Amino acid sequence: MKILVFGQIRDNAIEENVLGILNKLSEVFADSEISLALLANQINNDWVEELGKHGAKKVYTVEASELENYLSYPYVKSMLEIIEKTEPSLVLAAGTVFGEDLIPRLAVHHGISCAQRIVDISLDIDNILFHTPVRDDQAMRVTKLVGAIKFATTRTGAFFINENPSGKSPEVEKVEVTFEAEDMLVKHIEIKKAERTVNLKDAKLIVAGGRGVGGKDNFQILKDLATLLNGEIGATRACTDLHWIEETYEIGQTGQSVSPDIYIAAGISGAPQHLSGVKAKTLISINKDEGAPIFNYSDYGIVGDLHEILPILKKKLE
Amino acid sequence: MKIIVFIDQIVSTQVKLQGVDFFDPSKVDDVDLVINPTSKNAIEGALKLKNTFDAEKEEEEEGAKVTAVCVRGLKPIKALREAIAMGCTDAIEIADDTLYTEDPLLLAKIYVGALEKIGDFDLVFLSAEEQSSSSYAVGAMLAEKLGLPSVLYAEEIENIDGGFRVGHVLEGGRKIVEVPQKALISTSDSQYFTPRYTSMKGILNAKRAVIPTWTATDLGLSANVVGKEAASLQQVSLTNIVIEKESYIITEGEPEEMVDNLLSKLKEDEVKLGA
Numbered sequence A: 001m002k003i004l005v006f007g008q009i010r011d012n013a014i015e016e017n018v019l020g021i022l023n024k025l026s027e028v029f030a031d032s033e034i035s036l037a038l039l040a041n042q043i044n045n046d047w048v049e050e051l052g053k054h055g056a057k058k059v060y061t062v063e064a065s066e067l068e069n070y071l072s073y074p075y076v077k078s079m080l081e082i083i084e085k086t087e088p089s090l091v092l093a094a095g096t097v098f099g100e101d102l103i104p105r106l107a108v109h110h111g112i113s114c115a116q117r118i119v120d121i122s123l124d125i126d127n128i129l130f131h132t133p134v135r136d137d138q139a140m141r142v143t144k145l146v147g148a149i150k151f152a153t154t155r156t157g158a159f160f161i162n163e164n165p166s167g168k169s170p171e172v173e174k175v176e177v178t179f180e181a182e183d184m185l186v187k188h189i190e191i192k193k194a195e196r197t198v199n200l201k202d203a204k205l206i207v208a209g210g211r212g213v214g215g216k217d218n219f220q221i222l223k224d225l226a227t228l229l230n231g232e233i234g235a236t237r238a239c240t241d242l243h244w245i246e247e248t249y250e251i252g253q254t255g256q257s258v259s260p261d262i263y264i265a266a267g268i269s270g271a272p273q274h275l276s277g278v279k280a281k282t283l284i285s286i287n288k289d290e291g292a293p294i295f296n297y298s299d300y301g302i303v304g305d306l307h308e309i310l311p312i313l314k315k316k317l318e
Numbered sequence B: 001m002k003i004i005v006f007i008d009q010i011v012s013t014q015v016k017l018q019g020v021d022f023f024d025p026s027k028v029d030d031v032d033l034v035i036n037p038t039s040k041n042a043i044e045g046a047l048k049l050k051n052t053f054d055a056e057k058e059e060e061e062e063g064a065k066v067t068a069v070c071v072r073g074l075k076p077i078k079a080l081r082e083a084i085a086m087g088c089t090d091a092i093e094i095a096d097d098t099l100y101t102e103d104p105l106l107l108a109k110i111y112v113g114a115l116e117k118i119g120d121f122d123l124v125f126l127s128a129e130e131q132s133s134s135s136y137a138v139g140a141m142l143a144e145k146l147g148l149p150s151v152l153y154a155e156e157i158e159n160i161d162g163g164f165r166v167g168h169v170l171e172g173g174r175k176i177v178e179v180p181q182k183a184l185i186s187t188s189d190s191q192y193f194t195p196r197y198t199s200m201k202g203i204l205n206a207k208r209a210v211i212p213t214w215t216a217t218d219l220g221l222s223a224n225v226v227g228k229e230a231a232s233l234q235q236v237s238l239t240n241i242v243i244e245k246e247s248y249i250i251t252e253g254e255p256e257e258m259v260d261n262l263l264s265k266l267k268e269d270e271v272k273l274g275a
Helices: A016-028 A045-053 A072-086 A097-109 A219-228 A237-241 A306-317 B019-023 B037-056 B076-086 B104-118 B138-146 B200-208 B255-268
Strands: A002-006 A033-040 A058-063 A090-094 A115-118 A120-123 A128-134 A139-145 A150-154 A171-174 A187-193 A205-209 A232-235 A262-266 A282-287 A300-303 B002-011 B033-035 B065-072 B090-094 B123-127 B150-160 B163-170 B173-180 B183-187 B233-240 B248-250
Touching: A002 A016, A002 A072, A002 A097, A016 A033, A016 A045, A016 A090, A016 A120, A016 A150, A033 A045, A033 A072, A045 A058, A058 A072, A072 A097, A072 B138, A090 A097, A097 A150, A097 B104, A097 B138, A097 B150, A097 B163, A115 A128, A139 A150, A139 B019, A187 B163, A205 A219, A219 A232, A219 A306, A232 A237, A282 A306, A300 B255, A306 B255, B002 B037, B002 B076, B002 B104, B019 B233, B033 B037, B033 B076, B037 B065, B037 B076, B037 B123, B037 B150, B037 B183, B065 B076, B065 B104, B076 B090, B076 B200, B090 B104, B104 B138, B123 B138, B138 B150, B138 B183, B150 B173, B163 B183, B173 B183, B248 B255
Parallel strands: A002 A033, A002 A090, A033 A058, A058 A171, A090 A150, A115 A150, A205 A232, A205 A262, A262 A282, A282 A300, A300 B248, B002 B065, B002 B123, B065 B090, B123 B183, B150 B183
Antiparallel strands: A120 A128, A128 A139, A139 B233, A187 B173, B002 B033, B150 B163, B163 B173
C-alpha cells in the first residue's frame, strides 16, 4: 500500500506532528511504502534526512517562491500533482490549521470525504478504520471511507515521536508545478508570532488557569501558588484571547507544549485543544463542575471553587 | 451587499448527556438545542460587516443583507429565529429527511445547492468547526467546490480596498492574509467575534419572520447525491471511551477539608509539590 504524508514545515523544521504520524504509520502499516510531500521556496536537505530517519522511503519535493508560505491554492495544486504521480491509497496530514485546510480540499478534488482529527488508525479485513474522539473525548467514533483513495488529518499531539529513529536517506524526486495569477488570489501578508518570552517546556511544575479563573486579576492566586512551589504559570487559549494573561503563557495546540512533573489545572474544562499540549506525570485539577472532562485525565482532583481552594492550598504548603 | 451565513444547530454541550447518549436524538429535549457557539461567531462576523457597510452607505442605497441558512440540526427553525433576533435580515431553513449532514462533503454539496438557489451573494460566513463532533472540514470543502478565495479560523477582519485583511489562528501566533471581496470566511471563537445579545427589536422581527423551508427537491438534489447512501464517510461504530486511569477526585467536604484530604493523599502516594 502507498501512503503519502504532507510534510509540513514549521519554523524552518519539520512539524513535530509529521514525525509522530510517521512513527504511527510504521507501526500500523509495516510493509507499506511511505512517501512525503515537501513543499517550500527552498528545500533544506536536513528536512529530507530527518524524514528518512523517521521512516520515509521517498520524498517528493516542489520548490517555488509561491510556496514560501502556506496558501490553499498553490499547496493544493502541488499536492494534487504529487498524488497523481504516486497514486497513494491514503493521504495524511497533521491536523494543524494548515493540514485541516489542505486535506478537505484534496478530498473534494477526488470526490470523496475525509476523516478528521484521528487519534488512531487501524486495519480490519479490507478497510482502514479512522478513530476520532467526540463529545469532549467521552466517545470514540470509528469511521471508514469509501473510495480508492482516502484522506485524513490526525489530531495534533496524538502520536509519539520515535526517539531513536534509524531510517535511511530517502529517495528524492523533484516535481515541477507551475502557478498562475489565479492561484495567488489570497495574499500572504505576514505571520505574527506570539511572543514566547517564557519557556514552559522545561518547567517542572505548572499552575495553569482556564476560563474558570474568571478574570485578569484572579491570575494572581495562581502566580502566588506557582511562586511558592518554584513553578511557572500557564493558561488556556481562552484566557490569552480574553487578554487575562499574556499569550506567551498559552499552553495547548496553538500554544506551548509542556511536560512537567506536576500540572495543576485550575478552572480548566479539559478541551482536547488544550490537553494535546500537556503531558504531565501528575495532573491535579480543581474545577467547580464535577462533569468537567478534565477529571477524566486527572490523577487527583477537587470539585470546588479554585478561588477558595488555591489560597488554602498555598497557606497549607507555606 | 449580500452575506450568507451557514449555521449549525447542535445539542448544547452543557447538557448532562454523556458519551454516546449525547448523539442520540431520542434523548435530546428541544430546549437543549442551541446554535453551535462558533456559528454564533460567524453570525457576529457577518453582522459586524453589515453594520460597517450600513454606516458608510449612501442614503438611497439598500442596506446590507445577512441571510442565515441552517441545514444541520434537529429543529433548524429555532436556531434561525435566534439568528434573526441577533440581527440577521432573513433566514432559510433546509430540512428534508433524505439529507445526510454527518458527511462534510455531502453538507458542502447541500450548501452549494442552497447558494445556487439563492443566486447572488458577496460573502459566505460559517463556523470554523463544530467541536462536539470534531468536524471542521465543511468550510474548506465548500470553498474549494465554489472556487472561492477563503480564510479559515478567522480571528479578526479589517475592511480594505477591494477586499478584506483577515487574521487567522495559527499554531504559535497569527497569520494575516488578504482576500478579495467575494470570499468565504470561517470564524474561530476569538474575542473579536463575541456574539451580540438578541435585541428587543430583533426578537420581534424573529417572531414575525416568515422563514421558508427548502427541501432537497427545491435544491435540485436527490438522495443518491446527498442522502446517507451517498456518504463516502461512514460511521462504523460509536462507543463510550472508558478511561482506565485511576483518579482520586474529592467531591465532598468544606474547602479546607478537601485540601487536607488532597495533601495527605499526595503524601501517601509520595507525590511532591514543588522543590
